[in-house]
Amino acid sequence: MVLVFFAYFALASIAAGVLTVALKHPVHCGLALLALLVHVSGLFILLNAEFLWAVQVIVYAGAILVLYLFVLMLLNLKTDDRYFHSSYLYFLVPAAFGSLCVLALLIRSPFGGAKGDATTVAILQDGDTHAVGIKMFSEYLLQFEIVGVFLLGAVIGAIVLAKTPKPVSRERKA
Amino acid sequence: MVPLSAYVAVSAVLFITGLLGVLIRRNFIIVLMSVEVMLNAANINLVAFSHYLESMAGQLVALFIIAIAAGEAAIGLAIIIVVFRGRISTNVDEMNLLKW
Numbered sequence: 001m002v003l004v005f006f007a008y009f010a011l012a013s014i015a016a017g018v019l020t021v022a023l024k025h026p027v028h029c030g031l032a033l034l035a036l037l038v039h040v041s042g043l044f045i046l047l048n049a050e051f052l053w054a055v056q057v058i059v060y061a062g063a064i065l066v067l068y069l070f071v072l073m074l075l076n077l078k079t080d081d082r083y084f085h086s087s088y089l090y091f092l093v094p095a096a097f098g099s100l101c102v103l104a105l106l107i108r109s110p111f112g113g114a115k116g117d118a119t120t121v122a123i124l125q126d127g128d129t130h131a132v133g134i135k136m137f138s139e140y141l142l143q144f145e146i147v148g149v150f151l152l153g154a155v156i157g158a159i160v161l162a163k164t165p166k167p168v169s170r171e172r173k174a
Numbered sequence: 175m176v177p178l179s180a181y182v183a184v185s186a187v188l189f190i191t192g193l194l195g196v197l198i199r200r201n202f203i204i205v206l207m208s209v210e211v212m213l214n215a216a217n218i219n220l221v222a223f224s225h226y227l228e229s230m231a232g233q234l235v236a237l238f239i240i241a242i243a244a245g246e247a248a249i250g251l252a253i254i255i256v257v258f259r260g261r262i263s264t265n266v267d268e269m270n271l272l273k274w
Contacts, residue, residue, distance in 0.1 A: 006176045010184040017188045017211050021195035026203055033207050036188075040214050043184070046176070047225040049233050052217075052240075059240055064210070064247045071251045072203060075258050085267075088198035095197075099190040103183055111178045116229025132237070135230040143234075147241045154245030161252035 006046055013039035026072050030065065037061045048120060051129040181222035188215035200265050202257070206250045213243045 016036035023029045041056040085091075123131045136144055188211060195208030217236040224232025257269060 003176060006180065010180070013214075014184065014187050014191070017191040020207055020211055021191055021199065021204075026201060029204050029207055033210060036211060036214065040218060043181070043218055044221055047181075047221045049221050049225070049236075052221060052233055052236055055237060055240055056217075059244060060210075060214075064244055067247055067251060068203065068207065071254060075254070085198045085200055091194060091197045095190055095194045099187065102186050102190070106182050106186055107179050109179060109182075111182070111223075111226070113223075113227050115227055116231070118224075118230045119228045120225075128233075131230055132233055136234055136237070140234050143238060147238050151241060151245055154248050158248040158252040161249070162255045 002046060005042070009039045009042040009046065013043065027069070030069050030072060033068070034061055034065055037065065048123060049128055051132045178222060178226045181218060185215045185218040185222070188212075188218065200267055202254055202266050202269070203251075205266060206247065206254075209246070209250075210243060213239055 013036050016032050016039060019032035020029050020036055023032055037056060037060045041053045041061075044050075044053040044056060118131060118135075192208045192211030192215060195211065196205050199205055199208065217239055220232040220236045220239070222232075224230065224236075
């Protein structure tokens with residue numbers, strides 16, 4: 001059963017990713033990106049990461065994608081006839097070849113490693129959100145604060161960039 | 175039980191799709207969307223390893239990546255607005271003022 005869900009979410013997210021890159025109209029690309037984000041959040045559910053699932057749906061699909069759609073609607077972009085780069089075939093063929101090589105290597109790898117202490121049973125005891133919170137506010141507190149300062153800087157930068165520039169007054173010019 | 179390499183393969187395919195989008199698309203907004211596809215691929219990878227190696231670190235880093243993606247989207251779209259206000263189109267090939 002898990003295998004069926006995994007196959008669905010994986011194939012749908014890959015198809016949505018390809019559509020995001022390949023569709024012509026920017027709004028259609030945004031909708032394909034929405035499909036990709038929702039299916040990736042389904043993969044998070046399969047991996048016992050319910051908190052990330054909620055964050056993915058709320059922050060990514062709810063906030064970031066709406067920001068993209070706002071800017072798309074605001075700018076009223078016209079679609080170009082040549083919407084791919086002129087020499088895209090030179091990228092496409094090496095990319096297909098390289099991805100096949102990488103996939104062959106990845107499928108064969110065993111991916112062993114040192115295991116941590118967050119077993120599935122331990123996580124399910126209090127829920128994933130509890131486990132994430134305990135870890136974030138103990139070991140990762142500094143990174144959490146840095147991300148907070150980063151977001152503040154991003155907000156200020158976005159406001160400064162997008163502000164309408166003041167018209168230069170004539171008295172000062174003269 | 176789904177093997178870990180299946181998740182990693184999905185993530186690799188998505189990442190390459192996003193990278194290809196950054197390289198071949200000419201619309202700046204869609205280039206930014208392709209960056210989001212790449213960030214999602216990285217998130218799948220991190221959460222999959224976090225689950226299979228039984229450590230919380232991957233999920234936390236994925237959370238930070240989502241926060242940084244939000245900042246990146248805000249700044250990138252503000253730059254698009256500035257560029258569009260200067261009557262330059264959002265075609266990445268025509269934005270070459272910073273090119274020396």
